[in-house]
Amino acid sequence: ILWRLWFDLRVPLVLRRIKADVFVSPDGYASLTTKVPQCLVVHDLGFLHQPDAYKAIHLGYLRRRLPRFVRRARQVATVSHFSLRDLQQQYGVPDEKLTVVYSAVKESFRPLPYAAQEEVKAQYTGGHEYFIYAGALQPRKNIINLLKAFSLFKKRQRSNWKLVLAGRMAWKNDELLQLLATYKYRDDVVLTGYVEEPELVRLIGAAYALVYPSFFEGFGVPVLEAMKCGVPALTSQDTSMSEIGGTAALYFDPKEPASIAEMMMYIYKDEDGRARLIEEGFRQAAQFSWERTAEALWESILKTAPLSP
Template structure:
């Protein structure tokens, strides 16, 4: 079988959620199925390290598809030509977009419908493109894969899609995220936080991730506890961050807030494993990988009580109302003061994280590919 994969999110030095998902899932699938031919489709020069197996052939399709007009050209004009040329029998699109101009069966991966729930956090042109086309993409695809039961039900309710067409392939924590020894943690703290304990947020920084309320909550925590605790933001400044940077510039506890910028995964894993707790106050997540990675490191996670996060975390997370900085601050203080609670969350986390692994998710995705390829 000839299988084409949309791998545009495999970006060296810029790898984030979609990119890691592609890497974990499709490296396994290609290695586990050497009898099949895989084409990885990029929109710019690629890094050879993303060609994980001998049965993967990279193809660059122009133009770089990063805005609506380019998306339309890439998916509906250039992509169909390439699929015909390579005689693709199925196309897997990993970013929620698919081609409306090809007869090749398509498996569409949709992580969430954030553009419907929080349209204020994206540009008008992007929002309009999603509103105009997402329903068409979902109907055009033979099979839909998503990352949680929450996202599955959201797709069913918002777009009236048959639930039988949608398959849940959970995310999982990366293997680099592991517990560190006491001495290793101390070295990391010396490097990043002057030897002090710290709360950590990981991921790109933009309004949907709620960095403003996290800063406000940390301010309340510092005023009440007067500890040396730091707050680390480990991720790049993405979009619509003017309000965040403006608040941070005049923030009373600015010297206790650390911005690392983008970090490669091996360094990020050490930083997470050395934290006192991870804080993830996102307004919406289709899954939410960073808190699960913290659990695998033996670090408790404070997360929002919305969308897919209770489904993923169960009794292993400490939940917050992301709209309420006072509630976030209360939970920061609670985990800071209550060692029994912190220890219980860590133990619960060790059990919870066992429910998610990339090998199982790759098997389920392979099932989705086979279904799409055989669909009439």
């Protein structure tokens, strides 16, 4: 109700008062009552593919309203070609109404000096190498299968490596908490809780590799953050991740812990392969910048309400 009151009552009043030419909604919510042309940014349709990962009130709102929002908007920007195709398949959005506006990450994500890496490892893992997952801990992110894969890795390699889960405990985590309570390698799993961006840069920059097993992503920001930091990315072969990672990442089946573990063991054993991924990662990450994002979004805005010459 609050969302509807805001977008259908309050937003039109504000737009009329400031005589807006365009309403740009970066969260994909539209006003169904304003006459001002609208440009929506729809990041993904995860709620259609992974409904169990959403709160019931949010899920119901998106199912009822997003199709209407997309129809009402004059232009829809989205963050990957994967999401563009999904919008076309789910809602029949025509090509001329869609623009891909890739996301990017801040310049603070950069390689960490060796001494700083050692400090991070001493602080979090007793000086040991580690895999890192970065993001909220919720069902869509597939943490259960990541833990199962880490068990396979530990059994086969018998190493002292750790797994760092860097992110807040979100929702629907009863299964995760139950698994952790009896997890054989619990002492090798580090839960940081929510971390501010400067600390996240340190944690990713000191990791041996990022493992990002999400079931569904419209873009997959942590993959790009890792590549910018000079850290290899191991991620899901599904949805948008292969589009963002290109040939600079390793891919696995997120539904199969053995597939995830196989890539973890590969990066553990093959130092030359790791070095190659790091170099390719720098080149791949260079294709994404906020300047390019701004240019693409501006094009979408101009299509929404073309400026007079």
